[in-house]
Amino acid sequence: MEKALIESSRNIAIHIAILWVPNMRILKMQPKFLDKFLESLEKFGALYGPVHRNGVMKYDRIESVSELDLSGHQLPMIPVKKLFNPKQFTMLHFNEKGFYPDYSMIEKRVIIGVHPCEIHGVLRLDEIFLNDPADPYYAGLRDNSAIIGFSCWPTESSLCKSAGTDIVDEGFDLFFMNLNEFYLVWVGSSRGYDMIHEREEFFEQEVSHEDMRKYIEWRNKRNEVFKLEIDFGSMPDIMELSHNSEVWDYFAEKCLSCGQCTMVCPTCNCYNVSDVFDVTNETTGRRERTWDSCMFVDYSLVAGGHNFRESRADRLKLWYTHKLKTFGSEYGRPGCIGCGRCVDTCPVDINVVTVSQALISGEVPKE
Template sequence: MKTYKMPKNVFPDFIELIKTKGKLFGPVKQKSKYSFEEIKNLQELDFDYQRTIMGVKKFLTPPKYKTLTFDKEGTKDIIDEPETNIVIGVHPCDIHAVKILDRLFLGNIKDPYYASKRENLIIIGHSCLPDDKCLCQSTGTDMVEDGFDLFLTELADNYLVWVGSDKGLSLTIAAGELLTEEISDEDIQEYVRWQQKRSSMFKTVMPSFKYMADIITLNYDSEAWEQFGEKCLSCGTCSLVCPTCNCFNVDDKILMNAEGGFRERMLDSCTLPYYSMVAGDHDFRPDRTTRLKLYYTHKLKEYIGRWGQPGCVGCGRCVTYCPVDINVITVSEALFGEVCETKEVCE
């Protein structure tokens, strides 16, 4: 992997260059929240953010989009995403989330809609400093080696630019003199100091997260599920903001003229009623408790069995956005806390 250095004073030129390659999106502050929005001018870009409400999945598996139209003549797929989207300022956790989505949608059975959106997406990562809701150190997703096209690590006066793909390499070639390969010993020292500082900043460290899958299995009938089920609002927020949750629903919609229509795909949530309903109106998970248990066992246990890694990237979105404090931290702590005999063992 090639690495370059870019002085901060040429960053505006770099952005101008990137904007010629596609539609640029980046973190923008909107009142109390951050969101990946189209960047018209550089001032809107705000890298000093913790997390956007929706992750990069909003580009890859958008909340609601048409996949097909139909009329008297037949059907027509809507697959092509002609435009290149570039999203800048993506944190390591969100890049890990894209890697998880890639495995699911581009595995043995390729999802053509996702594939075309993914092919046309350029990801430029950006370094970050954690807050008390980030648990990526515990999920092992605080560092990222691949899954991006470029990654910018912000130092005092420079960016270190890591190249992660051919597309990224093309961008660096186009950037020409804005980048330099000359990285001095001082730069390396600064980088190491920055990494050490970052590591020491994590307030939420959960050593038990490493074997949470086992805890879930061993404590499968935990009473904690009932307690969370009583509180859960079944609002779906946790899974909609989760950067790796990708379940979708499909509905055919007929136009008012009743002569044609379209097929729509929309993000779904396993915490909603009827999510597990099958033909014959049998519902496997009619209550909140079992739906919530499905959500967390899938995310923290089943993913590990299938991919060797949890479905949680520690971004802290559920921690931030659940209105009733049901999230990976509180659920893990409750399940783990129950099986600890003494407080000393738990710590």
């Protein structure tokens, strides 16, 4: 009897899934509901998103959804990676009895307004940080963060169309495609489904042919806006063939080793680890992790003074190998997700565009 009951409830569940899932994949929402809906997400975690603070656009904790800039015309200066691999945090504490982990930075969060390229960036970082054995801090932050993606409009520096990261079909809980008159809302996870389920009255199940036509029009229009492009498909071979190119010497001469490119790059993951004693005594303290940069001269320096990558050209080559050739042996894809931040940030114009153009043409940029 009991068995039969379980069986029949399972059948009902399967029926519900069949009935609901196809309709739930893409929904439509009127813009007037957006703020109310986003506010309702607070029960899933602390709200984060792109806001303007002290003249800089950054991902930050928000008090009210009215602070958010969801226009999609600008990228936060530091990518969303900082919410998964924080710039600085305590990994472990130690005392006379040994080490113990600190997970206090892990909280439930809802990150609103993440652009497609940024979501691709997080998926690349997953390949590093979630590869066995998983980094428990990154994994904890990932598990506990919902990602609410938002469509965007290309900037002068955007390369996402070239990189194939201008659209995204995984890595989000919900994705809002802003078509001005209305939003199309993709549901990407069961958590995303739960969010919608809470506020079903805001969403329309029917997406008409006319709506789809508007969406396609929007994409076609957006495709024409891009000003820059890179032939990413050819870059792995070009990188391989250019290993001894004098182009590297030209860029090495200019590079300031400031490391800004690594800080603003969504797929730079390098970090340093150091121990710090608590102020009051000499037995307790913490092991801290801080972002590092392969552009820094001591990056590959080992005890005893041997530096495996002393020359700036070698350090640039390593970075561009990861960005334009391949990132991690098993993943086989270049790390660049085409956000254009290095184009905007490098003070001496060394970026994926100038480097790839110089390698392809064999000519250095004109001053």
